[in-house]
Amino acid sequence: MAHRSSFIVIRVSDYLLNSRCNSIVLMGNQFSLIGKSASFYTLGCKLNFSETSTIMRQLIEAGAHKAARGEKADICVINTCSVTEVADKKCRQAIHKIVRENPGAYIVVTGCYGQLQPGTVADIPGVDIVLGQDHKGSVLENLNGLRKRDHGISKTVGTNDIKNFVPSCSRGDRTRFFLKVQDGCDYYCTYCTVPYARGHSRNASIESLVEQARQAGQEGGREIVITGVNIGDFGKTTGESFIGLIKELDKVEEIARYRISSIEPNLLTDEVIDFVAGSRAFMPHFHIPLQSGSNEVLKLMHRRYEREVFAQKVARIKSVMPDAFIGVDVIVGMRGETDELFEDAYRFIESLDVTQLHVFSYSERPGTAALRIPYKVSPQCKHERSQRLLELSDSKTRAFYESHIGREATVLVERPKRGMPAHGFTDNYIRVELDSAQVQENSLVKVLLGGLNTAGDALNASIIK
Numbered sequence: 001m002a003h004r005s006s007f008i009v010i011r012v013s014d015y016l017l018n019s020r021c022n023s024i025v026l027m028g029n030q031f032s033l034i035g036k037s038a039s040f041y042t043l044g045c046k047l048n049f050s051e052t053s054t055i056m057r058q059l060i061e062a063g064a065h066k067a068a069r070g071e072k073a074d075i076c077v078i079n080t081c082s083v084t085e086v087a088d089k090k091c092r093q094a095i096h097k098i099v100r101e102n103p104g105a106y107i108v109v110t111g112c113y114g115q116l117q118p119g120t121v122a123d124i125p126g127v128d129i130v131l132g133q134d135h136k137g138s139v140l141e142n143l144n145g146l147r148k149r150d151h152g153i154s155k156t157v158g159t160n161d162i163k164n165f166v167p168s169c170s171r172g173d174r175t176r177f178f179l180k181v182q183d184g185c186d187y188y189c190t191y192c193t194v195p196y197a198r199g200h201s202r203n204a205s206i207e208s209l210v211e212q213a214r215q216a217g218q219e220g221g222r223e224i225v226i227t228g229v230n231i232g233d234f235g236k237t238t239g240e241s242f243i244g245l246i247k248e249l250d251k252v253e254e255i256a257r258y259r260i261s262s263i264e265p266n267l268l269t270d271e272v273i274d275f276v277a278g279s280r281a282f283m284p285h286f287h288i289p290l291q292s293g294s295n296e297v298l299k300l301m302h303r304r305y306e307r308e309v310f311a312q313k314v315a316r317i318k319s320v321m322p323d324a325f326i327g328v329d330v331i332v333g334m335r336g337e338t339d340e341l342f343e344d345a346y347r348f349i350e351s352l353d354v355t356q357l358h359v360f361s362y363s364e365r366p367g368t369a370a371l372r373i374p375y376k377v378s379p380q381c382k383h384e385r386s387q388r389l390l391e392l393s394d395s396k397t398r399a400f401y402e403s404h405i406g407r408e409a410t411v412l413v414e415r416p417k418r419g420m421p422a423h424g425f426t427d428n429y430i431r432v433e434l435d436s437a438q439v440q441e442n443s444l445v446k447v448l449l450g451g452l453n454t455a456g457d458a459l460n461a462s463i464i465k
């Protein structure tokens with residue numbers, strides 16, 4: 001997936017509601033869940049996180065309340081990921097643990113792992129139902145009156161029949177909102193299972209997304225991250241376009257900042273870059289999946305560009321936004337990536353004026369075309385390549401941060417972590433630390449950027465009165 005984010009398990013903690021009654025009431029063909037406790041778990045990417053919030057909202061609207069920490073839940077919803085072998089394993093472990101900790105709870109599993117391995121998941125003792133991508137939006141209708149089943153069942157459809165779009169706009173674990181604009185992918189890169197797990201590219205309408213953005217602003221949201229699987233492909237189902245979407249979102253005055261989560265290099269047009277440069281609220285911050293700096297490896301991956309195109313996009317961004325933050329995804333150890341090809345890729349990446357590398361080790365995925373490539377990279381070699389790129393990333397990020405010392409910037413203050421100093425991000429995504437006594441969460445403040453903090457992962461900053 002272009003947007004392979006770090007692997008996370010989140011127990012969602014928003015939207016607590018109280019309820020005193022303890023019954024299930026039939027309402028039409030749905031149950032009222034008044035008095036029932038529900039817990040929600042997300043593995044994988046921000047898109048999953050966003051969708052889990054939508055499911056949670058549906059259950060809470062039907063009367064359930066979010067189980068408090070330590071409270072046994074009556075319903076557990078687990079939204080899974082399948083981006084790597086490790087992700088599959090973590091999903092299985094999480095399901096076993098949740099079943100164990102919530103004896104008798106009705107267990108619903110959804111998400112990519114459920115879609116790709118419905119039988120395996122339904123066989124896990126305690127699981128009641130596995131809902132594939134097309135049924136992700138209908139958890140409520142599938143609770144079976146909370147009657148436990150002797151054996152789990154699954155409801156999935158084939159990739160070509162995944163049609164539903166589950167709209168999601170959720171507040172993240174900190175301050176930003178995540179607005180899902182698109183789902184699915186038609187690219188079929190040879191190493192990736194996402195098109196099989198999430199189906200074809202489809203999207204919400206610009207009109208509905210503008211409305212969701214406005215709503216997020218009315219709920220206090222200042223910043224929105226535009227998410228999806230392949231967001232540059234936006235518009236397939238509505239006859240619209242990504243540039244059309246960002247132009248309309250920019251007009252939503254309630255939102256002070258937008259960030260584009262990740263966009264394929266071939267879909268990041270000059271028109272989009274130039275619009276961001278002159279826009280009211282789109283931040284000079286890009287996340288572009290390169291995946292390999294070798295044209296031969298890009299060909300093996302069936303990526304839709306050569307590295308020269310990527311270099312041209314970076315140059316274009318820097319020519320109109322010299323201070324833009326550019327994050328780049330790279331996969332190491334893809335089948336076919338010989339030592340020579342890796343060295344060639346490394347030199348290319350080293351030459352790019354980018355800020356940070358997100359490095360992932362290639363993972364063998366059943367059913368993918370990459371498995372037909374004979375040359376395999378050893379785990380040791382993948383590890384060494386990964387370390388070299390991470391070191392390169394650190395030096396690029398540090399140089400970028402240091403070049404901003406002594407400058408003024410505007411920072412959106414994030415929700416603080418317990419026992420940690422207040423922090424936030426500049427428009428170009430530099431992490432800064434601030435004096436907690438002087439700032440309020442979710443406020444925009446003007447700061448003077450100082451030197452690196454002790455951990456070397458943020459700049460110290462002082463408020464400009």
Ligand code: SF4
Binds near residue numbers: 002003185188194230
């Ligand atoms: S197939 Fe390619 S473009 Fe599509 S999600 Fe996977 S990596 Fe991204």
